Amino acid sequence: MIEPFTVLSSRTVVLPVDNIDTDQIIPARFLTTTQRDGLGRHLFADWRRDAANRPREDFVLNRPGAEGARILVAGRNFGCGSSREHAPWALLDYGFRAVISTEIADIFRSNALRNGLLPVVIDADSHAWLLAHPGAEIGIDLRDCTVRMAAGREAGFEVEPFARHCLLNGIDPLGWLLSQVPAIQAYEDRAACRA
Amino acid sequence: MTAPRTLFRKVWDRHVVVPETAATPAVLYIDLHLVHEVTSPQAFAALRERGLKVRRPDRTLATVDHSVPTAEASWASGLGEMDHAARYQVRTLGENCGRSGVRLFGVNSARRGIVHVIGPEQGATQPGMTIVCGDSHTTTHGAFGALAFGIGTTEVGHVLATQCLLQRLPRTLLVELEGRLGPGVTAKDVILGVIGRIGVDGGTGHVIEFRGEAVSAMSMEERMTLCNMAIEAGARAGMVAPDETTFEYLAGRPMAPQGEAWERAVVEWRELNSDPGAEYDRSVTIDVGALEPQVTWGTDPGMVMPVSGRIPAPAGAGHRKALDYMGLSAGAAIAGQPVQVVFIGSCTNSRLSDLRAAAAVLRGRRVAPGVRAMIVPGSQQVRAAAEAEGLDRVFRDAGAEWHQSGCSLCIAMNGDRAAAGQYVVSTSNRNFEGRQGQGARTLLASPLTAAASAITGKVADPRPLLEEGRRIA
Numbered sequence: 104m105i106e107p108f109t110v111l112s113s114r115t116v117v118l119p120v121d122n123i124d125t126d127q128i129i130p131a132r133f134l135t136t137t138q139r140d141g142l143g144r145h146l147f148a149d150w151r152r153d154a155a156n157r158p159r160e161d162f163v164l165n166r167p168g169a170e171g172a173r174i175l176v177a178g179r180n181f182g183c184g185s186s187r188e189h190a191p192w193a194l195l196d197y198g199f200r201a202v203i204s205t206e207i208a209d210i211f212r213s214n215a216l217r218n219g220l221l222p223v224v225i226d227a228d229s230h231a232w233l234l235a236h237p238g239a240e241i242g243i244d245l246r247d248c249t250v251r252m253a254a255g256r257e258a259g260f261e262v263e264p265f266a267r268h269c270l271l272n273g274i275d276p277l278g279w280l281l282s283q284v285p286a287i288q289a290y291e292d293r294a295a296c297r298a
Numbered sequence: 299m300t301a302p303r304t305l306f307r308k309v310w311d312r313h314v315v316v317p318e319t320a321a322t323p324a325v326l327y328i329d330l331h332l333v334h335e336v337t338s339p340q341a342f343a344a345l346r347e348r349g350l351k352v353r354r355p356d357r358t359l360a361t362v363d364h365s366v367p368t369a370e371a372s373w374a375s376g377l378g379e380m381d382h383a384a385r386y387q388v389r390t391l392g393e394n395c396g397r398s399g400v401r402l403f404g405v406n407s408a409r410r411g412i413v414h415v416i417g418p419e420q421g422a423t424q425p426g427m428t429i430v431c432g433d434s435h436t437t438t439h440g441a442f443g444a445l446a447f448g449i450g451t452t453e454v455g456h457v458l459a460t461q462c463l464l465q466r467l468p469r470t471l472l473v474e475l476e477g478r479l480g481p482g483v484t485a486k487d488v489i490l491g492v493i494g495r496i497g498v499d500g501g502t503g504h505v506i507e508f509r510g511e512a513v514s515a516m517s518m519e520e521r522m523t524l525c526n527m528a529i530e531a532g533a534r535a536g537m538v539a540p541d542e543t544t545f546e547y548l549a550g551r552p553m554a555p556q557g558e559a560w561e562r563a564v565v566e567w568r569e570l571n572s573d574p575g576a577e578y579d580r581s582v583t584i585d586v587g588a589l590e591p592q593v594t595w596g597t598d599p600g601m602v603m604p605v606s607g608r609i610p611a612p613a614g615a616g617h618r619k620a621l622d623y624m625g626l627s628a629g630a631a632i633a634g635q636p637v638q639v640v641f642i643g644s645c646t647n648s649r650l651s652d653l654r655a656a657a658a659v660l661r662g663r664r665v666a667p668g669v670r671a672m673i674v675p676g677s678q679q680v681r682a683a684a685e686a687e688g689l690d691r692v693f694r695d696a697g698a699e700w701h702q703s704g705c706s707l708c709i710a711m712n713g714d715r716a717a718a719g720q721y722v723v724s725t726s727n728r729n730f731e732g733r734q735g736q737g738a739r740t741l742l743a744s745p746l747t748a749a750a751s752a753i754t755g756k757v758a759d760p761r762p763l764l765e766e767g768r769r770i771a
Contacts, residue, residue, distance in 0.1 A: 214450035
């Protein structure tokens with residue numbers, strides 16, 4: 104059971120870098136875990152801290168105002184690279200519930216949706232506005248798939264309908280997949296006949 | 299008369315258990331599920347929490363590769379210095395496989411290796427299959443005309459429990475590679491060139507089909523290198539239609555069909571190509587006849603250039619950030635850039651032909667002083683085959699390290715890592731910041747270019763060394 108997602112209102116954190124790969128989101132040396140929790144402290148580890156483990160003051164998550172923000176606005180092609188689901192786990196554990204970009208990599212998007220981290224792809228103009236207004240208070244409404252910004256500015260977005268249904272209702276898609284087992288069994292029986 | 303279909307569509311259609319609707323994705327059957335230690339423990343745990351069993355252990359194959367050390371010294375000491383967490387992760391996979399009846403090529407197996415090397419090597423990877431793994435480089439298996447793609451851990455759990463995935467039909471992208479590769483130019487250079495052309499998100503949402511004269515001429519190992527990095531263009535999968543080269547590679551492999559079953563399979567596999575007139579959502583044609591060896595200068599695989607070229611002027615903040623991280627200057631030649639580490643290995647370039655290519659450059663030469671050259675075979679079988687033909691001697695005589703198999707310096711979570719500031723010429727697939735160690739700087743290249751760089755101690759075009767080798771021979 105995942106927590107239902109309907110409306111999210113929060114300040115944004117803006118990370119205006121294109122092609123942020125999952126190695127940046129969570130470096131591989133933290134992947135020897137067999138758990139899925141507790142990864143938030145390693146989120147963007149090498150951008151947050153220097154080699155001597157001191158916070159890098161210029162990194163956005165170390166600046167005042169980042170604390171408590173639940174929406175990350177990032178550059179194009181967010182989440183590219185490795186399939187590690189540790190990336191959305193780390194973002195969620197840190198406190199984010201949504202990522203906004205003009206493009207989000209396929210595997211990351213799928214992983215995010217399975218964990219209740221909403222991947223939001225919006226048009227370039229709205230994205231530019233968000234980049235220009237770091238820390239803006241915005242709302243993301245999954246019921247009508249709309250991002251609401253200041254002064255009546257709105258942007259629509261699309262979410263795969265089944266994933267959206269699952270998120271809105273807190274449904275685990277595995278339950279539905281398990282309900283298809285009779286069809287899966289029939290497919291396997293047909294395949295066995297063919298072989 | 300059915301409409302002409304692409305190779306991808308033929309494989310997809312055969313695996314649809316429940317068709318997609320506006321409200322629900324397709325239920326897609328998975329023929330082969332490859333499993334490794336890093337992305338599976340949470341999935342097995344999720345099954346246990348729900349009281350679910352692995353539905354088809356016979357369609358599941360596991361190995362350990364990411365977090366296992368490769369240094370000879372580590373193995374000589376019985377992996378005594380292996381990281382505690384990594385050791386627990388490897389043991390957890392063993393327990394999970396033991397409980398569920400999943401076949402595991404474990405730490406002590408002679409069939410162990412990088413998951414994307416052993417699937418084809420064992421003949422588990424076959425044309426027309428759907429193949430998934432909790433690893434983005436699963437695209438490698440598309441070289442056989444399989445639909446193969448990486449998934450996250452939650453979906454690993456879905457496949458363990460149901461042997462199926464919920465999937466929307468992806469789009470298709472045809473990449474037509476015309477021309478014949480020049481001497482010293484490899485499949486690695488081709489895929490780097492393709493990514494440079496279409497971009498690291500050029501394939502997002504698409505399954506790529508590679509075809510054309512250059513692809514037909516490639517060996518299976520070259521096609522694997524090509525498809526391996528389809529993900530670096532953002533693609534879901536890369537595919538090549540199976541042909542005689544494919545069948546020849548697979549014949550007689552332990553997990554491939556044998557006897558009459560083989561004959562029947564080949565008849566079926568011959569149907570696996572795109573029909574004339576089949577439509578793709580997009581297509582791009584690239585002439586690779588004049589392609590030079592490629593090397594990356596930045597922090598994603600699309601930041602790539604010919605080895606004889608000069609580092610391009612930065613196009614935007616991303617390029618400036620990359621140059622800053624890499625400590626390189628626009629306008630400078632990349633050839634001649636001093637390097638400290640050379641890594642020949644990874645699921646991209648660690649097969650026997652890659653090692654032979656490296657040996658062709660290293661034979662009778664010495665690695666430059668101050669350069670650490672690591673040769674890491676993709677599997678224990680590759681290692682044994684290389685040793686049988688004396689390649690290990692060539693490497694050792696040249697002053698290079700000869701390792702046990704594994705992911706090694708491609709992912710640097712197993713004891714192998716480069717130091718901050720070091721330049722690494724690497725045959726792996728990702729030059730992301732910190733990928734090979736915090737602060738380490740990766741330049742992706744072919745095994746030939748990597749070996750030439752090891753000899754000269756600088757980024758080097760391998761072609762003069764190959765030419766010199768031929769004159770001496």
